[in-house]
Amino acid sequence: MKILVCITHVPDTTTKIKFTPDGSKLDTTGVQFVIGPYEDYALSRAVELKEQFGATVTVLNVGTAETEPSIRKALALGCDNAIRIDAEPTDAFFVAEQIAHICKQNNYDLILMGRESIDFNGGQVHGIVGELLGIPSFSPVMKLDIEGNIAKMAREIEGGKEYLQAPLPLVLGCQEPIAEWKIPNMRGIMSAKSKPLQVIAPVNPQELTKSLSFELPPPKGACKMIPADEAEKLIELLKTEAKVL
Amino acid sequence: MSVLIFVETTEGKAKPSSLEAVGYGAKVAEMLGTSATALVLGDAQELEKLGNYGANKVLHVADSRLNTGIIQAYSNAIAQAMEKENASVLVLAKSSLADAVAARVAGRLKAGLASNVVDLPNLSNGFVVKRSIYTGKAFANTAITSEKKILAIKKNIYSVTPTSNTASVEAFTPTLNDSDFAAKITNTEKATGTISLPEANIVVSGGRGLKGPENWGIVEELAKVLGAATGCSKPVSDLHWRPHHEHVGQTGVKVSPNLYIAIGISGAIQHLAGVNSSKCIVVINSDPEAPFFQAADYGIVGDAFQVVPKIIEAAKKM
Numbered sequence: 001m002k003i004l005v006c007i008t009h010v011p012d013t014t015t016k017i018k019f020t021p022d023g024s025k026l027d028t029t030g031v032q033f034v035i036g037p038y039e040d041y042a043l044s045r046a047v048e049l050k051e052q053f054g055a056t057v058t059v060l061n062v063g064t065a066e067t068e069p070s071i072r073k074a075l076a077l078g079c080d081n082a083i084r085i086d087a088e089p090t091d092a093f094f095v096a097e098q099i100a101h102i103c104k105q106n107n108y109d110l111i112l113m114g115r116e117s118i119d120f121n122g123g124q125v126h127g128i129v130g131e132l133l134g135i136p137s138f139s140p141v142m143k144l145d146i147e148g149n150i151a152k153m154a155r156e157i158e159g160g161k162e163y164l165q166a167p168l169p170l171v172l173g174c175q176e177p178i179a180e181w182k183i184p185n186m187r188g189i190m191s192a193k194s195k196p197l198q199v200i201a202p203v204n205p206q207e208l209t210k211s212l213s214f215e216l217p218p219p220k221g222a223c224k225m226i227p228a229d230e231a232e233k234l235i236e237l238l239k240t241e242a243k244v245l
Numbered sequence: 246m247s248v249l250i251f252v253e254t255t256e257g258k259a260k261p262s263s264l265e266a267v268g269y270g271a272k273v274a275e276m277l278g279t280s281a282t283a284l285v286l287g288d289a290q291e292l293e294k295l296g297n298y299g300a301n302k303v304l305h306v307a308d309s310r311l312n313t314g315i316i317q318a319y320s321n322a323i324a325q326a327m328e329k330e331n332a333s334v335l336v337l338a339k340s341s342l343a344d345a346v347a348a349r350v351a352g353r354l355k356a357g358l359a360s361n362v363v364d365l366p367n368l369s370n371g372f373v374v375k376r377s378i379y380t381g382k383a384f385a386n387t388a389i390t391s392e393k394k395i396l397a398i399k400k401n402i403y404s405v406t407p408t409s410n411t412a413s414v415e416a417f418t419p420t421l422n423d424s425d426f427a428a429k430i431t432n433t434e435k436a437t438g439t440i441s442l443p444e445a446n447i448v449v450s451g452g453r454g455l456k457g458p459e460n461w462g463i464v465e466e467l468a469k470v471l472g473a474a475t476g477c478s479k480p481v482s483d484l485h486w487r488p489h490h491e492h493v494g495q496t497g498v499k500v501s502p503n504l505y506i507a508i509g510i511s512g513a514i515q516h517l518a519g520v521n522s523s524k525c526i527v528v529i530n531s532d533p534e535a536p537f538f539q540a541a542d543y544g545i546v547g548d549a550f551q552v553v554p555k556i557i558e559a560a561k562k563m
Contacts, residue, residue: 013495013515017382037496096352118495120378120385122360127320127348136317136428139345142489152431157341158443159490160435162314166428173345176496177489208357208391212373215384217521223528223538228547232559234527237543239563242525244447244504245471 001055001146002106003046006099006113006125007074008036008089009067013118023213035070038114042172044179045144046112047078053146056080058106062089062098068197075192076184082197091207092120096128101203103133108169110151115140115173126173136166139173248274249332250283250300251323253314253343257289261444262338264298268405269365269398270336271299276368277334283412284326286319287311296412298405304330304417310426313433314342318425320349325419327354327393335395340443347397356393363402363522380495380518399522400443401501442491445474447504448523450493452478452516454509454530454549458486463553464508470560476500478510494519508549512537529553 011017012032020027035043046057059074061067062085071082085098103111116123123139130137142161143154149168154161156175184192226234239245250270252263259267267283274281283300285292292303304326311318323346327335335350337343339361351358361377363384371388377399378385442448449468451461461475468475475491482492493500495515501522508529510516517540520526528541529552538544545552 011379013380013518015379016514017379019383092358093351093355118380121380122358123344124348124351124358124360127345128352131320131349131352137345137349138316138428139348140341155341156490157314157433157435158441159439160433161490162430163432163434164428164430208355209359209387209389211385211387213386214378215386216382217384220540221542223541223544225544225546228545228552231529231545231547231552231555234543234545234556235559235563238504238525238527242504242542244525245563 001049001053001110002108003049003055003057003110003112004060004103004106004108005039005043005046005057005074005079006060006111007039007043007070008114008117008119009033009061009063009070010036010117010119013037017216019214019216023215025214033066033070035073036114036118038116038118038173038175040181041176041178042112042114042174043074043077043079044182045174046110047182048179049146050078058083060085060099060102062087062095064088071197072192073184075195075197076188077182078188081195084197084199085202086199087202087205090211091209092122092124093128093208094206096125096132097204097206098202099125099129100132103129110168111171112174113172115175123173126171130171133171135169135171137171137173138164138166140175141172142175142178144172144174144178246277246279247330247332248277248279248281248334248336249327249330250281251335251337251343251346252283252285252295253338253340254285254287254289258291259285259295260338260340262340262400265400265403265405266336266338266398267295267298267300269403272365272403273334273336276365282330282332284323286322292414293411296410297407300412303412303414305414306417306419308421310421313430315426315428315430316342316345316349317428318421319346320353321421321425322419323350324353326417329417333393335393337395337397339397339399344397347395351395354393355391356395357389357391358395358397359387359389360397362396362398365403366396377522381499381521382518399501401503401524436490440472440474442474442476442493442498443500445500446502447471447473448476448493448500448502449473449506449508450476450478450510451481451508452510453480460550461487463549463557467506467553467557467560470557478516507537508553510537511535512540
């Protein structure tokens with residue numbers, strides 16, 4: 001079995017987001033970049049499947065050289081080799097075209113990624129890759145088992161789960177609890193340094209969207225405190241002042 | 246040219262978020278000087294009433310194979326409806342199904358997709374939408390430059406007042422192949438009799454401050470009295486006190502209700518990411534230093550087991 005895991009390199013979930021004064025880009029001062037949390041789950045499940053079936057796991061990232069620490073971490077977690085498409089991942093269609101291009105040359109059985117990146121939250125690359133390759137895609141997948149040529153999955157829906165099955169190959173957008181989060185061990189970290197990382201130039205640099213400017217939400221007004229022994233007054237305030245009841 | 250709105254149904258009825266999408270799509274059509282067509286897949290009722298929300302026409306694919314949300318088949322049907330209507334814009338309300346489907350339609354039609362859209366597009370210089378990014382922590386103004394455009398809108402961003410207008414209903418039969426149905430849905434587990442969390446106008450959430458799953462009665466009772474959905478923090482879902490589909494936050498469900506009431510949740514930045522689009526936030530916590538108070542509109546410092554019953558009593562008298 002051949003598995004491709006596509007990862008993002010994004011600000012840690014605890015980051016306080018701020019932009020440069022002209023609002024044109026993220027102010028990265030003091031920001032720690034990590035593998036997106038949804039892709040951490042995808043990577044962990046890929047490594048579990050490798051342990052179960054002896055698969056080859058390739059990790060892919062569309063990004064500049066700054067993303068290599070995240071790629072090395074994925075290799076330390078148990079991926080066998082890595083591909084970096086040397087480009088800024090500014091548009092989902094562009095990123096999907098890069099992934100599809102690599103897939104066409106490699107015939108992966110499973111293409112895993114996160115349900116969405118936690119920077120732009122688009123949640124569309126898996127679906128576009130599925131269309132470009134003409135194979136099914138599912139998201140958000142929270143359970144994945146392989147039986148022969150069939151993937152048995154659970155997809156989270158509003159208020160519950162949908163269980164489904166489909167033949168490989170597939171593209172899946174993953175989320176918790178598809179696998180236990182893994183932390184690289186020392187042996188993994190040492191071996192990651194010598195695993196192959198191929199850097200490839202992008203193809204067909206066409207974008208369908210362009211973010212022109214960024215802004216923060218307006219600051220929140222002060223919180224109105226209600227004494228605990230007058231808690232019942234909350235309902236009246238919600239009704240007459242906030243007008244939400 | 247036209248604007249197509251994908252209307253998602255549950256048990257044959259349009260979801261409230263889809264009615265909002267119809268209103269939004271009709272407004273976009275008006276801005277573009279064109280008409281709005283709603284698309285409904287599978288068996289459904291009262292379709293002409295989508296005109297109340299602004300649809301000029303309803304395309305109905307009465308194919309019972311589409312009564313469940315098969316992603317490939319839905320994407321194919323929507324793409325064919327786009328072509329039939331010569332639609333330049335597709336509008337959908339974000340959901341587990343709509344997100345997965347919108348992505349495939351984007352790939353198929355080579356359409357620029359903006360997700361988490363929070364306002365009407367700005368057409369003064371191209372086609373620019375404001376969308377929520379960094380899980381609600383910021384916004385991007387994004388130009389869609391492709392000929393066909395897809396907007397997946399966040400809930401509670403556009404208010405539509407229903408009229409008495411009705412829409413004409415037209416049957417539509419897209420060409421669907423066996424391969425569109427290659428994926429089989431084998432079972433669906435769904436909480437019944439409760440209000441859907443992403444669709445709810447009011448959400449009552451509990452955190453670790455409630456000390457155990459046996460204490461969820463006050464959360465559920467307050468939710469019931471207010472007609473609200475129940476949610477929880479990540480630790481609560483990780484501890485299996487509550488199911489994962491109730492987990493609100495960065496890696497869980499993102500909600501944007503009119504009112505969010507948090508009981509015993511300290512307000513970690515990852516939880517705030519899932520609720521910061523709420524119109525009004527109430528925080529009840531015994532710790533006056535809980536960071537959630539900084540993001541709240543109303544706060545009560547106190548023991549939830551004493552405070553919440555008082556609120557329930559007051560709400561019952563409302």
